[in-house]
Amino acid sequence: MPSDSTPEWPVMSIAEAHARLTAPGQRFEMEEKVIRGVAQRVWKNAPPTLRDIFLNGRTFGAREFLVYEDDRxxxxxxxxxxxxxxxxxxxxxxxxxxxxxxxxxxxxxxxxxxxxxxxxxxxxxxxxxxxxxxxxxxxxxxxxxxxxxxxxxxxxxxxxxxxxxxxxxxxxxxxxxxxxxxxxxxxxxxxxxxxxxxxxxxxxxxxxxxxxDPEDDATILYTSGTTGRPKGALGTHRNMTTNVMTSGIAAVRNFLRAGQPLPESDPHKLPQRSSLLVVPLFHATGLSATLGPTMNAGGKIVLMRRWEAEQAMQIIERERIDATGGVPTIAWQLIEHPARAKYDLSSLVSVSYGGAPSAPELVRRIVEVFPGSAPGNGWGMTETTATFTSHTGKDYEARPDSAGPAAPVGEMQIRDPGDGITLLPVGQVGELWVKGPQVVKLYWNKPEATAETFRDGWLRTGDLARLDEEGFMFIVDRAKDMLIRGGENIYCVEVENVLFDHPDVMDAALVGVPHKTLGEEPAAVVHLKPGGTAGEAELRQWVRERLAAFKVPVEVRFWPEPLPRNANGKILKTELKTVFEARE
CATH class of the missing domain: 3.40.50.980 (Rossmann fold)
Structure with missing residues (x-):
């Protein structure tokens, strides 16, 4: 990764870096194609299909690919x-x-x-x-x-x-x-x-x-189904292979931003990268963002039967793992584990995550605890076949509350949540709409849901977000999860980040509990770090000192283990709300 020694960082804007990397003849060159009647920017040099990724992987022959316990x-x-x-x-x-x-x-x-x-x-x-x-x-x-x-x-x-x-x-x-x-x-x-x-x-x-063919149907990935029946997102080969270049450009962009020469791009000439995969392969992050790009680059994937922090540290030491992550809780558990000092984790160069909001403090802690590694996160959905934005290295350190910019083939708009049409100006919060070759075709056997979500090549995400002047995206909340207390909007992620900043808090979620006159009020569920002793009064006061009074949780309940999440890494707030059901 780029070093921190360049005093004038960044030496160029995101737009300038993308323009240079996607210029004609470059590895990340783009071209325009009409796909299902809609003009799209696509990667010119991406593997056309998943079969091509398979064939590219086979060229690495005797390199180790899959490791699981005693199987190699x-x-x-x-x-x-x-x-x-x-x-x-x-x-x-x-x-x-x-x-x-x-x-x-x-x-x-x-x-x-x-x-x-x-x-x-x-x-x-x-x-x-x-x-x-x-x-x-x-x-x-x-x-x-x-x-x-x-x-x-x-x-x-x-x-x-x-x-x-x-x-x-x-x-x-x-x-x-x-x-x-x-x-x-x-x-x-x-x-x-x-x-x-x-x-x-x-x-x-x-x-x-x-x-x-690149436009042939390749996969059906079911949405996490936190509400209602899961929907099958029908993806094409191009949807799946787009991630190979999307992940690649996010990494090399950092070198240009730091004024450093681009690294060698031929994976056959580079040392093999090793990843500890701790998210499920059935999820878009494990399949599209990890398995496909790793195969294409000849990397090694180490699998675990189930996540256990100390066992993971043993594997990192033994297999000299370069990259791991998944959801923020995994990074926190590695950082906070009392046995961490027993293991050599110096091989880590990337600790990344997505699927759930992460506190800005986590970025600082990764840099502090794993000095040779770069933190990373990103935003995506099942419907975007995983990665749509990527945020790594110094860009992430500089904007720790952002999910990063979109890859050049992707477009983002912030629209009025009411009409779904009116474009909102830079900095204003609205509903995020996205377009690009990673957006799936439709929902399998669900024409009404398809018509509601997919419009003229654009995907209505249901996320509330804003964009800054340089195109960095900031998720504010899920539209359907935003709390409204007596007419005042409360963005859950804002309160959660304040709770995360408390030194005793490892995991936190804000949920709405019914109120007779206000409609709903905010309540928090918290999982403390090992040895953490903070109580309800202390945490409520912590928030009160930092946010408006109407945002302060009326109650704080404590969860004995990391908060429950679905396969996408999103907290199951419906399950958490049950702890408040007996409330008067």
Whole structure:
């Protein structure tokens, strides 16, 4: 990353850096294409399809790609397993456009299942591994899945619902215990590809002969469904591959801003980067923002069965991990863990996160605790196939309350939340609308929701935000989560950031509780850091000294563990509100 020694930072604006990086002949050159009747800026040199990302990854051959406990797979071993499974899916009758679901925890078999479906021409449908049996039944039925690739835990959840899934013809089960019966319509995945450490022994077979185009349907990713039924966001190959260049330009932009020469761009000539992936692969951040770009650049991905801070530090030390993150809580737990000093974490150069607001203090703490690393965050949605804005390094340190600027292929507008049309001036809070090649096509089987959210190439995000003069975006709140107390708007993130700044607070959320005359009042749920002793009166006074009186939580309740979040990293405020239901 750029050093902090350049006194005149930044030496150029974001617009100037983007103009230089996207000029004709440059790696990040753009071109205009008409996609579904709408003119779009796209990356000229991005991999056209996910199959191209697969092929680019295979060029790294003997490099290690996937690590999980005692399992290790090189890029070539991964490729052979993926092709073997893709050909098996074809033999099972999977044709272009059929839906193939992947439902398992983060295992090495997950990327194999995903890319096997892609190579067979399917629309791959990763379902939330945290869902219950009825929720998984909904996702499988709604998508019309033909073949599902699951682990043993997910098989147990869907097995009682097979009678409700007539479209589901075949199930492949990973890691089923010896002697266990996979049941009807099911077979062991190992019968098709063998165990991870034997993948290199599989034959070098040709890829399936399937024509795949950048605008072909590639994925259905279900929204987190904090309210109502989850909606399936139908994404194309271009939606998925856009992230390769989006993540790349955010990194090199920092060098130009610091007046430093651009780094080597050929990953074959660079040391391998290693990432500890602690967000689910079924989520856009894990799949689109991490798996795809890492494969394309020949990086290594280390997987964990479940997040545990000290185990993560052991892995960082052992595997010399360069990058990790996910949601702010993960960064906080690494920073605050009492055993941190026992481990060598000096390999970390990036601690990044998204999916949830983060306190400005977190940026300062990352720089302080991990001096060789750069903090990073960004903004995106399932509907934007993960990353839309990126914010790293000194830009993030300078604007710690921003989510960063959009990649050059993306456009952002702030519109009047009432009419959804009127453009608001710089600095004014309104609803964020975005446009770009990462915005998905539609909601699967939901024409009314599609018409409400997708308009003439633009996506109505439901986020309240503002833009500054240089195009840095600041999320203010979710429109539907904003509290209105007696006519006064309270932006939750503002109060949450003040609570985060208290030295005893690790996690905080503001929710609305009903009030007979005011409509609703703000109440806070807080998780304290280890050893934290702050009480309700102290925290309410802390906010009172920093914000207007109407923003002070009327109550503060304490949560014994990190606050519950969905797969996107967003706090489940509906669940938190239950602690106030007995309130008079």
């Amino acid at each position: 797979a090189t890029y070539e071993a991964f490729a052979r397993a993926t092709i073997a499974l893709a050909r098996q899916l074809q033999a099972d009758g999977v044709r272009k456009g059929d839906r193939v679901a992947v439902i398992m925890r983060n295992l090495p078999e997950w990327p194999v299942a995903f890319f096997a479906g892609i190579l067979a021409g399917a629309i791959v449908t990763p379902l939330n591994g945290w869902w219950t049996g009825p929720e998984l039944q909904y996702g499988l039925a709604d998508s019309g899945t033909k073949v599902a690739l699951v682990d043993d835990e997910r098989l147990e959840r869907i097995a009682p619902h097979l009678d409700e899934l007539p479209d589901l013809e075949k199930i492949y089960v990973a890691r089923l215990p010896a002697g266990a019966d996979p049941g009807p319509r099911a077979a062991r995945l190992e019968q098709a590809i063998g165990p991870v450490n034997s993948w290199m022994d599989l034959p070098d077979a040709p890829l399936p002969d399937v024509a795949i």
